[in-house]
Amino acid sequence: MSMVDNAEQADSKTEQGTDQQTETKQGSKPVLSESNQIELYKARDRYIKRAKRKGSNRTELEKYLHQDFKIVKPTHYKKAESITKAVLYEYHSYRDQIMQNLYSEIKQVLAGTEKWTINTEGELTTIYPKPVVSGDRVRDITYTEDRAYYYPPELWEWMMEQEELEHYREINRTRRSSIKRIDNEQVRLWLYYMDERGYSRKQLADLFLVSNALMARRIKKYKQEQDKQDEQTLKTKQAD
Structure with missing residues (x-):
């Protein structure tokens, strides 16, 4: 067994031990706060390592945070959200690089x-x-003898995401940006990147080639429209 395999097994046992401890000793959990920086850094690194090995999403990360820490006050939830977004961003950046490398290797073989x-x-x-x-x-x-090639499903999904991203980047690059020119589909993609991939609005604005201020105004407009639609839907149901 290699040193890498031994290290991964050790990490896995550490994670399992941590999860078991938090389940059986709920009262001993540290409070999730700024004053607990060492525990926060350790937890963040642990979640990133786990994500790189097994994958991750927002629901799983929130579960781990609640297992490992006391989260009661609004400030605790705010810090939990900050850690969640940081881990999601780190993980998806890592996966993007892995997919990019795999795509390049496959294209080289096919050529x-x-x-x-x-x-x-x-x-x-x-x-x-x-x-x-x-x-x-x-x-x-x-x-x-068959020339056709079918990409692995995960890579194919990543390629479709990159194609959609590049489509909107091209639109924003060649047209003068304004709230009216940005459709709801693009805004929904922004929100997905922020909620599920951990992007900050500044990082996202740079990625989509729009200004931070424009993105903020367009998201606000989109959410106001959604709130109005929800209100209308509720009134219609109540009337029925």
Whole structure:
């Protein structure tokens, strides 16, 4: 067993031990506050390591925080949200890099030179290179008569996200930005990046090539519109 495997097992046991302790000793949990900086840094690093190995999302992170800390006051919840967003951002940045590397490796294989071979019918035929993916890496290359290639599902989903992102970046790059020019679909994507991927509004404005102030105004307008729709829906239900 490698040192990496040993380290991962040790981390896993530490996490399990921590979870078991928090479940059986609820009264001993530290308070989630600014005065507890060492515990906060340790927890953040622990969550990031766990996320990189197993994946993560907002629901899981909130569960871990409530297991490990007392979260009672509004300031505690505010700090919990700050940690959650920091871990989500770190994790998704890490996954983006992994997916980018895998995409580059696959494209390099697919761009390789085809070969000639004799098939089972004794005919001369062309075979094309195909990547053999295991985990998040290309581990080998095989050759088949079928030129089509189907990307791994997770990578394909990432590619669609990148395509959508680039679509809006191109719109914002080539057109003068204004509240009216930014549709609700783009705003919903902004909110997804903030809520589920941990982006700050400043980071998001840079990513989508719009100003921070414009983004703030457009999000506010979108939420006001949603509130009005919700009110209308409630009135309609009450009338029925």
